[in-house]
Amino acid sequence: MDRRPLRFSTGSIRMPFPEWLRDYKSAWFRPDIVAGLTVAAVVIPKALAYATIAGLPVQVGLYTAFVPMLIYALLGTSRVLSVSTTTTIAILVASALDGVASANDTARLMTASATLTCVVGAILIVARLLRLGFVANFISEPVLIGFKAGVGIVIVVDQVPKLLGIHFHKGSFLHNLLAIVQGVPQASWATVAVGAVMIGLLIAMERLLPRAPAPLIAVAAGIACVDLFGLSAYGVETVGHVPTGLPALTLPDLPMMMALWPPALGIALMSFTETIAAGRAFAKRGEPVPQPNEELLATGLANLGGAFLGAMAAGGGTTQTAVSRLSGARSQLSGLFTSLAALGTMLLLAPLIGLMPEATLAAVVIVYSVGLIQPSEFRDILKVRRTEFIWAVVALVGVVLVGTLEGIVVAIILSLVALAHQVSDPPVHILGRKPGTNVFRPQSGEHPEDETFPGLLMLRPEGRIFFANAQRIGQKIRSPITAVRPKVVVLDLAGVFDLEYTALKMLIEAEKKLREDEGITVWLVGLNPGVLVMVRRSPLGETLGHDRMFFSMSHAVAKYHAGETGG
Incomplete structure (x- = not known):
């Protein structure tokens, strides 16, 4: 029997389509179904929340949990990696789209998102052609820790107004912080109560029932409360209409590409960095190790395919991949089942999602974004090397005060400066x-x-x-x-x-x-x-x-x- 890998060649790119099927064992089928549906219960509510972080319609989260997940499951080299979107990518997308499209112009916003995602995918594919997989190692761990902590702080501050039920014109981080303080007297206490209950529920379940799909339960609870107690009459805002059915074909806009390629470069770098880090972290002994250049191709095609069907920029997520591993996933087939669950939600459950309180989504975002802020990691760096602790802090401050996209540049420059310092002054x-x-x-x-x-x-x-x-x-x-x-x-x-x-x-x-x-x-x-x-x-x-x-x-x-x- 021919045991050579199943590959299609396109120039210098070899496409594993899907190579993992060659060694698939029938005993894996049931664990893969269970893991895929369990991951869907976590990924879908979070994807909805991340769409709101990016300033996009909530249904974009469903599209992102469907198309990129499906394509990566067919082409990716990690058996358990879950690819949709992450808090980091969502906040970067928000920054990129802010100067291109208004939140009030949904059609232009969707076009801008499709264009951005298309460019991100193209950059990743070109990086694969140039064999740039090693670039993932160019951001040092202390700088990445500082960058993610800064992103976590920015996201939390961005979501707090939804927990309070207040509105103001968004600006810089310090402007938003001051506006929140000034807006507290006008807060909707019914909204605050919903948000506080949801945060409490999520934290309790994470600690007491870590294997339970906490985001799904919180979302279901929020929808049920709106229906049972008529919370809309008390000023609790809901997501609103979510279209049922498959996403419409969205074509990228060429002039927008010229404006969006610089932030797309940063998003592509962060997407790949998070993808390869999550894939490596959850690879078991004896499993294939994720290959950086092949991951560039898989995530590039996942973004490129998703761009035309309404998805936002995508990448591998650590939390959802951890759920996949803990749920017993054996192969990429689990990702296919997660994708199909997202498709079923689009076709059948969209009207229910429209009843979800905005405060519930904000609670999900905040609880899982706080995890990006790890003071213990800063302490560990400080114990080992004070200089690298300073780099981590500078990266954090750069994201918070300068901006997330600019923060990527700060992070890369810091990493390169760190590398230059080390090689220029050896012992x-x-x-x-x-x-x-x-x-x-x-x-x-x-x-x-x-x-x-x-x-x-x-x-x-x-x-x-x-x-x-x-x-x-x-x-x-x-x-x-x-x-x-x-x-x-x-x-x-x-x-x-x-x-x-x-x-x-x-x-x-x-x-x-x-x-x-x-x-x-x-x-x-x-x-x-x-x-x-x-x-x-x-x-x-x-x-x-x-x-x-x-x-x-x-x-x-x-x-x-x-x-x-x-x-």
């Missing part, structure tokens, strides 16, 4: 030998007993040495030489995986100056194969020869003790 350790062993380690106050040897200075630079950091490393090496004035300097290069030409030239000149002007001999130890080849091909290799290059530090120390300095 250079002064080594000592652990007594009675051949273990050489950086000197520290914790090990004052470590041995050093008169006239011998042992140094260990680490990382890639190239033009951007060669001068800085030279300064770090020069400082202890000036202080100690040794006869021999041993450079342990075992931690140096690459030595660029500019750095090699500086090392050649430094060795010559130390030897001719100061009578100090330089030895090299533990060269990696690539570095060794470069050194041997250079004048430094001829100068040092075999006598001044060693396999290990212990060999160099033994030779020094034998009285052979090689000078």
